[in-house]
Amino acid sequence: MRIYDQGSVHWQPTVALNWLEDETFFSVCSRHHVIWGSPDAMTTFRGLFQSEGNSLPHDFPHSLDALRHPMRAVLGDPDVIISRRTIFPFFRPFQSQEHIQAALNIMKGLQLGSIKYKLGLVTGRFGAEHPLKACHACIDADINNHGTSYWHLCHQYPGVSICPIHKQMLQESIHNRQWSGRFRWTLPDKGDLTSWDFAGFNSITQHALLQLSNSVLDLAALGNVRSFDPFIVSSVYRNTLQEMDFLNSISQKAAPSLAKYAALLQPYHSLTSLPHTAQKARTYIEHLVRNPRGHSHPLKHLVMINWLFGQVRDFIDAYDRAKAEKAEKAEKAEKAEKQSVQFGRVGQYLQFEGSAESTETLPQKLKPKVLKPHTRSEILRRLRKGTPKKLICSEFKLTISTVNKLLRSEALVKKAWTESTHNKTLLKNRSEWKSLIKKHPNSSAKLVRSENPKLYAWLYRNDKSWLLKETERLPTGRTGNNSKVDWALRDEALEALLITKLNEDPCSIRSSKVSNKDIYTLAPELSICLKSRNQYPRTRALLQKVKNCHQPSKLH
Structure with missing residues (x-):
């Protein structure tokens, strides 16, 4: 069925699709692109919005206030879309109200602007790019049940690496990446997904990744109803470390323990920034237990929470207790201050024993006198x-x-x-x-x-x-941006990864011209690593060789 009228200069769609279960906003927009038969991305965008744009980010959409009335009538108002059909709720609990409101205004406005910078994603070390992700089993089930595949919201949150339904490793789309060229409306297709082998991870790593994925979903579910005071959060971390006898010996006990836990998660490419040495783990802990100066990436908190508590629910219980204790102390202090005002500026609190008639025990006001x-x-x-x-x-x-x-x-x-x-x-x-x-x-x-x-x-x-x-005499607590980074070892590992990918799928590079997109499709992590322009010489040499050879034989 083709709804787009090629002869109409001011074509406006009259057909609006309803939501599928757990569908993202970008997904329903992409389904409109297919059902309308639009000739290009811009036509679909302007059919959806009363705006002159031509593309829409799949993680943080914009122009929601400009959504056309037929779309809004079916899909809901901007606040509903943001809170139920985007990944934004995941970032709310640990964020300030000021930044939350600024982000909401940006998504409703016509330009996305600096939303990722405001949320701390650019400097958060977990990356600001959120690739579209899908599960092979979900694709099959959705086509059987709905006649189309679509992007599930539960798959898109950063840190979710395993499908919560089928327990399969999620695969990343090669479209709408920093290296993949122009924007396109797209739906999940097995041929457009990278290949991650869940079986390649040992059982302990699989369990740790599943645990983190579940924690991400738990936090996202709380995003619209809970927010955490950063000062109470840091006190909860300190108290828990104290109870575990970790606080007084961060270097000897806590740091090696966290580094060991982080090592279980690091095989997953988006979590490679986690601390892999005791020294870096110590800095990681100290950053979260001190009085906060800003707001950290939710994944940074969740790694800490999973390490200390095992699940988000236990952290929330500890947080609620700490919050209640803080409120109780504040209430007692307020009552004490009121009592001190009532009984004069003596600077001491008067304690009464017995009934209210004991007010005669109040000390008489002293007067200045001549000293002997x-x-x-x-x-x-x-x-x-x-x-x-x-x-x-x-x-x-x-x-x-x-x-x-x-x-x-x-x-x-x-x-x-x-x-x-x-x-x-x-x-x-x-x-x-x-x-x-x-x-x-x-x-x-x-x-x-x-x-x-x-x-x-x-x-x-x-x-x-x-x-x-x-x-x-005290430790500085600083590790430096390049402290103890073995770039040569990283280069060897990245080169070996690329050789493995090329040998597994040699047909992918048998063309007259090999582009960066072809290479990054095989190994998406290359695009991130090669941003370090002065590093990875062996990997760069191999890339150049592949581009020059076009049809290389088995690489070694």
Whole structure:
């Protein structure tokens, strides 16, 4: 059936397809392209939207406010489409409300703009590209049940590598990639999918990938109803590490454990950025347990959550408990503050025992009085030693104004009291800082500081030279962008991968001209690796050889 009218200059479609189960917005748009018989991508786009565009990103669509009325009547309004038919809900729980609203406005607007940068995907080390993914078994089932294949939303989330229905490895589409040329409306086709062999992973890795895939889907299901305070999240991580006896020995226990877990996930190409050494794992942990400065990629949190809790549900239980405890403490502090205002600015809370009639036990307000000579001498002696003013007020039944007046009249005593008080505070705060370092012996200065920011601030203002000497002895916590990267080994591995792919499918390069697209279709990870322009010389040489030979024999 062909609905597009070639003779109409201002053709507007009247047929709108309904949703299929778990279908993405890009998928239903692609089905319209097929059913309408549109001659090109631009015609379909302008049939869907009252806009001059010609392409639509499959992960974060835009122009939703410009959706034509017949489409909107069937598919729903922009908010419904975003929340139910895109991968955006997966990114919401760990994101700020400001960035969420900005992203929603961008998707409703006419240009996608910097949405991936705002969500932290460009710098998140998990990649900003989200290839279309499909399951072979789902394709067969959908064609049998609906007469067409389509893109399932549950397959498209980053980190989902296994179909939750058939437990098969998802395959990536070669279309609409950074290296695949112009945009096209497309539906799943086995011939357009890369080949990933799930059986090639050992059973432990298969289980870890399935566990992560399930956690991604659990988080996405919560995306429209939950959001997590980053400060409470970091405290949950710290408390859990403390319970596991990991917090005080991140380097000795926690880091090797996380690196071992991450190694199970790294065989999957989109997770290769996970820490593979204890040093990098330690940095990974410290970044998530310190007081946050920004928002991390959801996958970074999920790897941490799966490692610590095993599943998202247990993390949420711990988060809700921590949130309730924080609210309870805030409520108690508010009540205490109200009570202190009611009972005067004495600086102490009055505790009552018995009934409400015990108000006669309130202390009477003290008044300034003339001091006897021997009393005055004793008070001055105590002040020279740095005795706290409140203690003197309590022992000698004086008001604070009397003590302050006495100090003003004795300049030398005031100077001695100030110096003594400062020295006592200095020694006390130094001792507290050393205790923190003992508590976190292998942590960086940033992590130690995050445990008690006020203490660090006081020492920085009043004892800076001592503090800097102490912090210089601590690990920096930095690994550097290229720390301990064995580029030669990576080059050998990538070259071996390419040789394997070429030998498995030699027919794919038997053409008069071999393009980058042909090569990247065989091994999609090449496009990411070769962005490091000064690395992978052996792989680049092999690529050049393949392009020059056109029909190479078996490569070795």
